[in-house]
Amino acid sequence: MLLRANVLICSVLLIDSISSAQDSVPVDDWKPAVTNQNGKQFPQVNSEGRVRFRIHAPEATAVSCTFRESSEFVKDDKGFWTGYTRKLDEGFHYYELIIDGAKVPDPNSKYFFGAMRWGSGVEVPAKDKDFYAVRKVPHGQMREVLFYSESTQTDRRAFVYTPPGYDSDQKKRYPVLYLQHGWGENEYGWSVQGHAGLIMDNLLAEGKAKPFIIVMTYGMTNEVRFGGLRNFDIKHFETVLVKELIRYVDSNFRTLTDQPNRAMAGLSMGGMETKMITLRNLDKFSHIGLFSGGSISMDDVNNTEGFKEHVKLVFVSYGSKEVGGGRRPRRGGDPEANSKALKEAGINSHYYVSPDTAHEWQSWRRSLHEIAPLLFASEDSAE
Amino acid sequence: MLLRANVLICSVLLIDSISSAQDSVPVDDWKPAVTNQNGKQFPQVNSEGRVRFRIHAPEATAVSCTFRESSEFVKDDKGFWTGYTRKLDEGFHYYELIIDGAKVPDPNSKYFFGAMRWGSGVEVPAKDKDFYAVRKVPHGQMREVLFYSESTQTDRRAFVYTPPGYDSDQKKRYPVLYLQHGWGENEYGWSVQGHAGLIMDNLLAEGKAKPFIIVMTYGMTNEVRFGGLRNFDIKHFETVLVKELIRYVDSNFRTLTDQPNRAMAGLSMGGMETKMITLRNLDKFSHIGLFSGGSISMDDVNNTEGFKEHVKLVFVSYGSKEVGGGRRPRRGGDPEANSKALKEAGINSHYYVSPDTAHEWQSWRRSLHEIAPLLFASEDSAE
Numbered sequence: 001m002l003l004r005a006n007v008l009i010c011s012v013l014l015i016d017s018i019s020s021a022q023d024s025v026p027v028d029d030w031k032p033a034v035t036n037q038n039g040k041q042f043p044q045v046n047s048e049g050r051v052r053f054r055i056h057a058p059e060a061t062a063v064s065c066t067f068r069e070s071s072e073f074v075k076d077d078k079g080f081w082t083g084y085t086r087k088l089d090e091g092f093h094y095y096e097l098i099i100d101g102a103k104v105p106d107p108n109s110k111y112f113f114g115a116m117r118w119g120s121g122v123e124v125p126a127k128d129k130d131f132y133a134v135r136k137v138p139h140g141q142m143r144e145v146l147f148y149s150e151s152t153q154t155d156r157r158a159f160v161y162t163p164p165g166y167d168s169d170q171k172k173r174y175p176v177l178y179l180q181h182g183w184g185e186n187e188y189g190w191s192v193q194g195h196a197g198l199i200m201d202n203l204l205a206e207g208k209a210k211p212f213i214i215v216m217t218y219g220m221t222n223e224v225r226f227g228g229l230r231n232f233d234i235k236h237f238e239t240v241l242v243k244e245l246i247r248y249v250d251s252n253f254r255t256l257t258d259q260p261n262r263a264m265a266g267l268s269m270g271g272m273e274t275k276m277i278t279l280r281n282l283d284k285f286s287h288i289g290l291f292s293g294g295s296i297s298m299d300d301v302n303n304t305e306g307f308k309e310h311v312k313l314v315f316v317s318y319g320s321k322e323v324g325g326g327r328r329p330r331r332g333g334d335p336e337a338n339s340k341a342l343k344e345a346g347i348n349s350h351y352y353v354s355p356d357t358a359h360e361w362q363s364w365r366r367s368l369h370e371i372a373p374l375l376f377a378s379e380d381s382a383e
Numbered sequence: 384m385l386l387r388a389n390v391l392i393c394s395v396l397l398i399d400s401i402s403s404a405q406d407s408v409p410v411d412d413w414k415p416a417v418t419n420q421n422g423k424q425f426p427q428v429n430s431e432g433r434v435r436f437r438i439h440a441p442e443a444t445a446v447s448c449t450f451r452e453s454s455e456f457v458k459d460d461k462g463f464w465t466g467y468t469r470k471l472d473e474g475f476h477y478y479e480l481i482i483d484g485a486k487v488p489d490p491n492s493k494y495f496f497g498a499m500r501w502g503s504g505v506e507v508p509a510k511d512k513d514f515y516a517v518r519k520v521p522h523g524q525m526r527e528v529l530f531y532s533e534s535t536q537t538d539r540r541a542f543v544y545t546p547p548g549y550d551s552d553q554k555k556r557y558p559v560l561y562l563q564h565g566w567g568e569n570e571y572g573w574s575v576q577g578h579a580g581l582i583m584d585n586l587l588a589e590g591k592a593k594p595f596i597i598v599m600t601y602g603m604t605n606e607v608r609f610g611g612l613r614n615f616d617i618k619h620f621e622t623v624l625v626k627e628l629i630r631y632v633d634s635n636f637r638t639l640t641d642q643p644n645r646a647m648a649g650l651s652m653g654g655m656e657t658k659m660i661t662l663r664n665l666d667k668f669s670h671i672g673l674f675s676g677g678s679i680s681m682d683d684v685n686n687t688e689g690f691k692e693h694v695k696l697v698f699v700s701y702g703s704k705e706v707g708g709g710r711r712p713r714r715g716g717d718p719e720a721n722s723k724a725l726k727e728a729g730i731n732s733h734y735y736v737s738p739d740t741a742h743e744w745q746s747w748r749r750s751l752h753e754i755a756p757l758l759f760a761s762e763d764s765a766e
């Protein structure tokens with residue numbers, strides 16, 4: 001089964017935050033970004049959501065950044081170049097600096113994997129950032145594991161979030177959410193820029209979710225490159241996830257191994273993978289989450305044997321800038337209408353729109369925060 | 384107690400691998416470095432241990448790298464600059480590219496924390512690299528944990544290596560090694576470029592070491608900056624480690640909590656920290672490892688009450704290029720002579736010199752590989 005996703009990828013690249021260009025003097029309340037390397041004063045963010053960069057490049061003739069509609073970078077007499085962006089959406093953004101034509105990471109930022117590379121990222125503080133802040137609450141563990149995959153003949157990495165208390169009560173077993181990154185990202189995304197662990201720690205401290213294990217691994221199993229998604233075949237990753245990783249996790253963690261206690265969710269391409277894998281394996285998955293990655297229609301329901309009996313939750317979300325104002329995803333129909341149709345057909349269907357965000361991590365952090373309280377909440381998911 | 388370590392830091396910067404400059408045409412057997420980002424063809428390494436870089440910087444007038452004695456970088460008609468290094472020692476090296484005066488990470492490499500920054504690193508394959516290779520053996524887990532530190536009023540990160548089988552036999556308890564990075568590095572160093580987990584997985588698969596837990600946290604607790612080590616005060620980190628982290632680990636992991644089952648080791652500045660903390664807390668630590676970070680003299684033994692009764696192992700190591708050919712560390716006397724004197728005084732003292740390496744990670748990977756079989760090996764360390 002081939003996934004012809006190039007159309008969606010193109011639309012993803014076009015859907016972006018539309019905000020005012022450099023139409024005024026920036027507000028002078030700049031603060032170092034939280035994504036900076038320790039002690040670095042730049043990049044800085046102001047209350048408008050602009051980001052200001054500074055880099056020492058004394059011999060350069062031109063410096064810029066990959067945020068479109070940014071200001072010109074100006075060089076001072078000590079060789080420091082400074083420039084700033086338009087007003088950006090709240091949340092996390094990937095970027096690069098361009099020095100005399102060389103696209104390079106900003107030496108002042110920390111590095112994140114996205115757009116098929118480790119590179120710079122910057123956080124524009126969101127009004128609701130507290131839900132993924134480091135709070136003085138019990139913390140789970142983010143465990144890096146290596147599992148052997150027979151089908152790919154490789155040791156593959158996964159990150160496994162175990163909730164607070166996992167090690168103390170050895171009798172307790174946990175449901176599991178398999179959680180996928182997007183195209184061009186990798187298994188680090190959800191634990192690093194996605195703050196999945198902190199989101200769960202905070203929800204659990206507030207008693208707003210049932211504790212569950214989260215498993216995150218690399219979903220671009222056949223190593224597709226830019227433009228190559230048309231040749232993406234789900235069966236490679238489906239084999240790794242369904243035949244190999246689930247077995248590893250169920251053997252090495254105290255999981256509840258029955259279908260009612262296994263969920264899958266993903267963002268963007270990870271949403272498409274989630275839909276394809278869960279609908280082909282409804283004996284294994286009961287809860288489905290698609291974040292900015294399509295939706296499930298009544299056609300899908302009707303074409304999938306046993307859907308209504310097996311599926312306990314369908315959660316679909318988008319950033320408002322992906323679906324608002326008449327915009328809608330190019331593939332898969334209108335997600336809100338699809339979600340409503342499922343609900344009317346008696347399916348536990350939830351639709352969430354992240355306010356004022358686009359196809360970016362703030363939408364997906366919020367989506368995890370929204371879906372988590374709904375997971376394994378039905379009476380079928382007994383311990 | 385102030386640690387006036389600036390002299391040692393200076394010597395660290397001077398001690399470097401001395402090898403032939405660009406005295407001949409490089410051997411043309413270049414291969415992409417294992418530290419490259421996925422799919423990147425550069426940097427490349429040849430059989431002489433030279434590293435060749437390539438970066439697209441069409442408008443730049445000068446490109447170079449931070450390895451001294453490198454070739455000039457030459458630009459082709461497509462705007463790609465290429466240059467190569469002298470013959471480097473086997474193992475891992477930090478570096479940066481310099482584009483028209485801007486020091487930036489190489490967009491082709493993965494990023495590592497060293498020299499007080501996340502930046503580029505490159506691996507020159509070592510003849511003995513198999514001891515930290517990913518092999519088809521049982522793998523432990525590398526767990527990221529957050530522990531609350533009252534003294535610094537922060538949630539602090541640690542990485543905790545748990546050996547294979549840790550989760551399966553809930554009756555078994557484990558000794559613990561607290562393992563410290565060097566100056567300008569952080570808590571990621573040992574698990575990422577140090578390959579501590581793989582070193583232990585492989586040793587355990589061969590039955591060459593007792594399984595133990597390794598705990599790695601950030602040791603520059605008072606946030607010293609370049610040149611500021613003269614103001615470094617061990618008491619801040621000692622409090623975090625001895626009062627807070629040990630309690631956290633002993634509460635959250637199945638540890639053996641008695642003195643015979645707790646070790647501390649560290650590299651460079653981490654070695655100095657290890658010496659200072661263990662000698663002040665011999666009721667808590669029995670095994671001491673100093674990697675390129677000083678040694679323990681008979682004066683130290685005689686000035687430390689109860690040393691002979693409490694200390695079950697003193698392990699000291701250096702790279703041959705730090706101590707060979709008449710060179711020796713500027714501080715702490717001759718480590719080999721010190722080690723020998725301890726042995727003659729009946730102390731379990733081991734001295735190891737890593738062949739053909741300097742003050743770099745290959746020395747420290749080998750040091751962990753050498754010390755691990757000696758840890759908790761005496762009959763006092765019973766389970």
